[in-house]
Amino acid sequence: MAAPLEFQGATKHFGSQVALDHLSLAVERGEILGFLGPNGAGKTTAIHLALGFLRPTAGGGTILGRPFGDTASRARIGFLPDSPTYFAGTASGAVELAGRLNDMGNPQLRERAKSLLAQLNLSSAGKDARRFSRGMQQRLGMAQALVNDPELLILDEPTSALDPPGVLEVRELLRAARDEGKSIFFSSHQLSEVEHICDRIAFLDKGRMLRHGPLASFLEDSGRVEVVTQGLPASAEVFQPYRLYLSESTDGFLHFVVPVKLQRALIEQTWTAGGELVSVSPLRRTLEDLFVAWSGEARDGEVPDK
Amino acid sequence: MMKAWLIAQRLLWQNRWLFLMLMFWPYVMAIVLCVGGSPDPDDVLWMLHQECFAGLALVAVTGSTLLGNEHRSRRIIMVLARSVSRPQYLFSLLLTAWLPLVLYVSGFLVSGIVLAKMLHSSFEGIFVMALAQLVLGVWAGAVSVFWSVLLPQILASIVSVACVGLAVYIGELGMIGPGRMLLVLFETAISGGNVGAAIGVDAVLTLLAGGVWFAAASWTFSRRDLNLTAD
Numbered sequence: 001m002a003a004p005l006e007f008q009g010a011t012k013h014f015g016s017q018v019a020l021d022h023l024s025l026a027v028e029r030g031e032i033l034g035f036l037g038p039n040g041a042g043k044t045t046a047i048h049l050a051l052g053f054l055r056p057t058a059g060g061g062t063i064l065g066r067p068f069g070d071t072a073s074r075a076r077i078g079f080l081p082d083s084p085t086y087f088a089g090t091a092s093g094a095v096e097l098a099g100r101l102n103d104m105g106n107p108q109l110r111e112r113a114k115s116l117l118a119q120l121n122l123s124s125a126g127k128d129a130r131r132f133s134r135g136m137q138q139r140l141g142m143a144q145a146l147v148n149d150p151e152l153l154i155l156d157e158p159t160s161a162l163d164p165p166g167v168l169e170v171r172e173l174l175r176a177a178r179d180e181g182k183s184i185f186f187s188s189h190q191l192s193e194v195e196h197i198c199d200r201i202a203f204l205d206k207g208r209m210l211r212h213g214p215l216a217s218f219l220e221d222s223g224r225v226e227v228v229t230q231g232l233p234a235s236a237e238v239f240q241p242y243r244l245y246l247s248e249s250t251d252g253f254l255h256f257v258v259p260v261k262l263q264r265a266l267i268e269q270t271w272t273a274g275g276e277l278v279s280v281s282p283l284r285r286t287l288e289d290l291f292v293a294w295s296g297e298a299r300d301g302e303v304p305d306k
Numbered sequence: 307m308m309k310a311w312l313i314a315q316r317l318l319w320q321n322r323w324l325f326l327m328l329m330f331w332p333y334v335m336a337i338v339l340c341v342g343g344s345p346d347p348d349d350v351l352w353m354l355h356q357e358c359f360a361g362l363a364l365v366a367v368t369g370s371t372l373l374g375n376e377h378r379s380r381r382i383i384m385v386l387a388r389s390v391s392r393p394q395y396l397f398s399l400l401l402t403a404w405l406p407l408v409l410y411v412s413g414f415l416v417s418g419i420v421l422a423k424m425l426h427s428s429f430e431g432i433f434v435m436a437l438a439q440l441v442l443g444v445w446a447g448a449v450s451v452f453w454s455v456l457l458p459q460i461l462a463s464i465v466s467v468a469c470v471g472l473a474v475y476i477g478e479l480g481m482i483g484p485g486r487m488l489l490v491l492f493e494t495a496i497s498g499g500n501v502g503a504a505i506g507v508d509a510v511l512t513l514l515a516g517g518v519w520f521a522a523a524s525w526t527f528s529r530r531d532l533n534l535t536a537d
Binding site: 048051052053054055071072074075077079081083084085086087088089097098100101102103141144 | 308309312313316317319320379380381383384385386387388389390391529530531532534
């Protein structure tokens, strides 16, 4: 079965500027894929290509098995843009309009709209959606994206304007959607959010995809361990080669953060010198560390092979 | 059709005050003419012809600015992200440009009939002008939507109104279709004199010309990027 969303060498130029450079990436069924990158990386361009707002300069892709821009397949997609905007009218009117434009009819539509608005705390929202706060507009956009019970959700910065309770609500909605087998393509700058809910990530910079894979593999693979010792002073002869790696010294406990290849030597030498080993913990990297490191690589021109 | 109507409803509601104000324009002009007592027949005819042109200009300007407004507000992506094709979307813009003309023409009709009564004249010409406006409105709307796909708003408005003016010139050269239909609009007397025998054929040809302009607009728009600031 074809992936719900697949970019096949998608390329987009705006004049001489390359916004997206041969992006090949697939979102699998029932997964949440986080699409990361600094401003101007090409994330929104990729989303706009998938939805047919832009035409690729080269390459292309499929969405629910149909070429990008196919009108009928959009009835099975939910989309939330980074800054949703609305016609004059109520929240329920906006959600019902989205449903009708996706071929839904009453009474199913009215029921669905009502339940989504309740879930997103918008039941008692004011009369004109244009005058909602940004957070409310974002929640309303989420209700519009979910109204047609889509197979694929494409979300551009879905939590950027939400307060912490709003973020939790959206997180729960997305997890529930994934558990129902829906696929979610999620572009965000909010790295903690991505860490919480994404199964895989793809990192884009200057239009090129630099990394992609399971989130857990990136976070676990820091290549460093924290070794905590006790019973020997930091000035001990045995620690001379490791002084660079000493990160903290409190109450007789010495914390070393060393590359994996040095951990065995450090542990053995500590024991030999009469010290005690308190703990050895593999260090988990944060997405923020990775984001900064990958952006730096791209700046320095060290772009790895895809 | 249904989707285009749903979108057009929202767009019309968005601009409702402007359209309602324009609907009252023919009444205001009629009152101005009547202020000094019984109006002069030549003044009335001149005013009716001006109102006809203003009606078409209303369609042309509305049609040529809607797409730019929707791009700028980014509402266009909230619509085109759903199961709405580009031609359906453009059709909703055409409806939004044309439907206010129906309101405007209703004002034109009522005020025109009242003025004709005051002049003790028959008013068949008012009906001819009203119908010609509605038919030409479809054509002018399609022309303006076409230009709005290619040009920025102000330029599209100027070029659309220029197209209407050019069609009058072409009509004077004896060309059929919208050109001759425009001449009908500007040469018909209040009593209905000077109406060409081929007005029915010209009306059909005008609608067909509108269809061709709309098809060209749809074809072009379907092959263009939306004008959005991309990240």
